[in-house]
Amino acid sequence: MKALVYVAPNKLEYRDEPDPVPEAGEVLVRVKASGICGSDMHAYFGHDERRPAPLILGHEVSGEVVSGERQGQRVVVNPLVTCGYCDDCLSGRSNLCRQRQIISMEPRQGAFSELLRMPECNLIDIPDEMSYLHAALTEPVSTGMHAVLEAARASRRPLAESRVLVLGGGAIGIAVALILNSHGCRNIRLGETNGLRRKTVQAAQVCDVYDPINDPAPEADSWDIVIDAVGGAVTRDAASHAVKPGGAIVHIGLMDNSGGLDVRKLTLQEVAFIGCYTYTMVDVRATVKALHSGALGPLDWVEQRSLSEGASAFVDLANGDTPAAKIVLTPDY
Ligand SMILES: [Zn+2]
Ligand SMILES: [Zn+2]
Incomplete structure (x- = not known):
């Protein structure tokens, strides 16, 4: 072969x-x-x-x-x-x-x-x-599916009523935004440093897109869920600032191993930090259905x-x- x-x-x-x-x-x-x-x-x-x-x-x-x-x-x-x-x-x-x-x-x-x-x-x-x-x-979108389901469980608030910040606009970031939208979530902001990718995410019309380097940082202490699809010290720092008391940070990226997390804030404000790895067969099957149904757009x-x-x-x-x-x-x- x-x-x-x-x-x-x-x-x-x-x-x-x-x-x-x-x-x-x-x-x-x-x-x-x-x-x-x-x-x-x-x-x-x-x-x-x-x-x-x-x-x-x-x-x-x-x-x-x-x-x-x-x-x-x-x-x-x-x-x-x-x-x-x-x-x-x-x-x-x-x-x-x-x-x-x-x-x-x-x-x-x-x-x-x-x-x-x-x-x-x-x-x-x-x-x-x-x-x-x-x-x-299916595989990358299943990773996003697993992350969204874990986020919903931890934040104790319906996704449709949540403000969600997504860090990273690669395949998993965009999948997360599309899945959130399919669950009725209309308050999504997504940060991506690459200008070409920002245009691609914008075209999907399910979230507000910003440039983490040149635009103002998302409001502090005000996001129910932050999904970190980059997983670096810089994005963990951004997630720590942005998450609201009682909120949840879901960490999917694997860029580096330590730094950035404000453990004191996590403790004093009861913020959940959830590590998220791949998916189960249930997530994969749900993803095939969602992709095929058109719920995740074109x-x-x-x-x-x-x-x-x-x-x-x-x-x-x-x-x-x-x-x-x-x-x-x-x-x-
Ligand atoms: Zn992959
Ligand atoms: Zn086993």
């Missing part, structure tokens, strides 16, 4: 690789669309020691089953492979499974390729009319490129040279 292989920091090679061989309980999926994630960029820069070269990256996948009983079915992939029988898996929190693996990290190759082996229970059927391109948005913030030209997409993303909140690669069949 053809694959786009990460061979060294800042270097990808489009080349032939051996076809994957499915193990017990697994099937082969012919990849139709595979999105580039921030974590793929992180690995590409050589910053992720869990993803050493050579490796096939990519975990936001839709495709067609080409082996086993479900052969011919159009599916979206839940890339998080979990054991299914530990306490966490059985209590509906499979994202915390101690044995979890994610594709694009040893021992599993990712999906910037033509074929992928996957446990059958990680495949969700998609409707015939749903495009593979939109289906490939999804025109995604750009399609061919897998063979994938290396240039990484360069454009590294330079901030694209307005797309998400670039999805499609193999050249």
